[in-house]
């Protein structure tokens with residue numbers, strides 16, 4: 001597997017700028033934490049002077065402890081204060097990092113939802129999860145440890161130099177000339193380490209996608225006897241990742257060894273010179289002792305910077321993925337009506353100012369119109385073309401067409417999953433815009449063929465959109481969806497816990513729980529992908545009645561694979577090759593020769609399910 005090593009210097013600067021911008025929500029906390037750390041360092045310098053002076057008085061001036069108590073008491077107070085300052089400073093920097101991570105996760109989730117499910121599908125679920133979890137987590141050390149250590153490595157040595165120079169300029173010169181060696185070495189190895197670390201993050205994304213996919217399809221792999229082959233593949237990818245990690249670790253260990261070595265040599269150099277000067281009597285003990293006490297403290301922030309340099313590499317590498325998501329214009333599908341990011345940001349600010357047509361939807365909605373709606377997938381150049389459609393506000397409209405005709409694509413456009421085409425939908429003669437997508441989606445309840453149920457109780461799954469619903473409302477929705485008797489037959493009833501993706505119940509039961517959730521939401525528009533596909537004829541009757549009742553006061557749009565569903569619809573829309581080719585009532589369409597009559601008599605290539613059903 002070849003790994004493309006991303007970026008060069010310009011990209012690095014871009015990422016650093018991005019990380020700096022993202023720290024804004026917690027910039028105050030970070031600065032406060034650094035200020036506490038700096039006061040701590042100043043107290044450390046003062047403590048060194050107090051200690052050196054006390055030892056000097058006791059050892060060389062024959063002073064007893066009582067006579068140096070005026071030095072020892074402040075020293076004890078400083079030690080205590082330093083402990084507190086250190087604890088608070090670390091606490092505040094950790095809190096700042098947590099705030100930044102939360103804000104980053106919220107931004108990413110918001111952007112991912114704006115980009116729609118297709119973007120996540122394309123990027124890969126494993127890689128997306130890695131980014132949201134491990135990637136964002138990698139920012140913790142960057143903000144909580146690396147950034148403060150950058151500040152300390154500049155402030156603390158400077159403060160020490162400022163007090164050492166007037167005390168002993170020769171020691172000051174040694175500090176001054178040895179200190180830059182550490183950052184110089186860090187920069188020297190930094191570039192290579194950055195490249196290796198970025199390659200490692202890309203490997204991790206590949207590994208994440210691969211694992212996610214294969215674990216999801218484990219049963220299929222087993223049935224097709226492909227487990228052994230896949231295991232070899234996984235071993236290969238894991239090995240690549242291991243190599244990438246080891247290369248990063250090698251550099252990290254090597255550089256931290258070199259930094260420690262440099263710091264130790266520098267301290268030793270200072271100690272030897274101080275020793276000689278004391279021996280030859282060119283330096284008094286108190287000054288020499290202060291310099292010796294401060295020497296390790298002088299190099300400590302620089303050594304810590306070296307230790308946390310890894311956090312910087314991790315943070316910058318992880319930020320690459322996040323910046324890519326946040327900077328993706330919602331025209332990712334590269335359709336003609338691109339919506340730039342600034343419009344998206346504006347949409348966030350303007351979200352309170354919803355389209356008046358949406359605000360009035362329940363009371364004054366007259367029609368929903370789709371005009372000149374085209375969408376093409378960049379990969380396949382397939383899609384839907386120039387769809388013109390007027391939808392009523394109540395009643396059931398069925399969409400029918402052979403496999404690949406464009407039904408799902410049209411529904412995805414109606415659901416706002418391809419935001420660049422949203423202006424082609426208008427409500428009460430007012431075109432929707434990107435900023436209306438969230439409000440528009442509020443008006444819709446959607447049940448795909450594989451509805452999403454969460455790892456939660458049945459009740460929590462049903463009340464997802466209306467957590468305040470009463471038990472009576474929940475039971476009514478479940479009854480309408482034909483699932484009440486089943487739920488009541490369970491030992492824990494509505495409190496029964498479902499596994500991930502509704503594990504533990506059948507496909508039809510999942511579909512009906514999702515339907516109950518939609519009924520409870522009472523959204524003005526219900527969008528369904530063949531709701532009765534998994535049901536026996538008795539349950540189908542119950543569910544169909546529930547949907548018919550719902551359609552009396554709401555708009556129901558349904559992809560129909562079954563003849564019976566088509567017959568219930570007030571209006572039927574026929575799609576073929578991405579075009580809207582026919583529409584009318586079931587009876588009107590059946591009475592004339594055309595795409596619909598061909599479809600229901602099996603003259604065209606139709607969905608297997610549809611054909612079998614329509615041929616029933």
Ligand SMILES: Nc1ncnc2c1ncn2[C@@H]1O[C@H](COP(=O)(O)OP(=O)(O)OP(=O)(O)O)[C@@H](O)[C@H]1O
Pocket residue numbers: 118377378379380381382383401402403404405406407408409410607
């Ligand atoms: N993610 C995608 N990337 C590229 N092309 C796609 C994608 N999804 C669908 N297509 C193509 O777009 C066209 C319309 O597909 P769509 O899924 O809308 O058809 P459909 O009528 O819903 O089919 P089915 O009944 O089989 O679900 C097809 O030619 C399909 O190959």
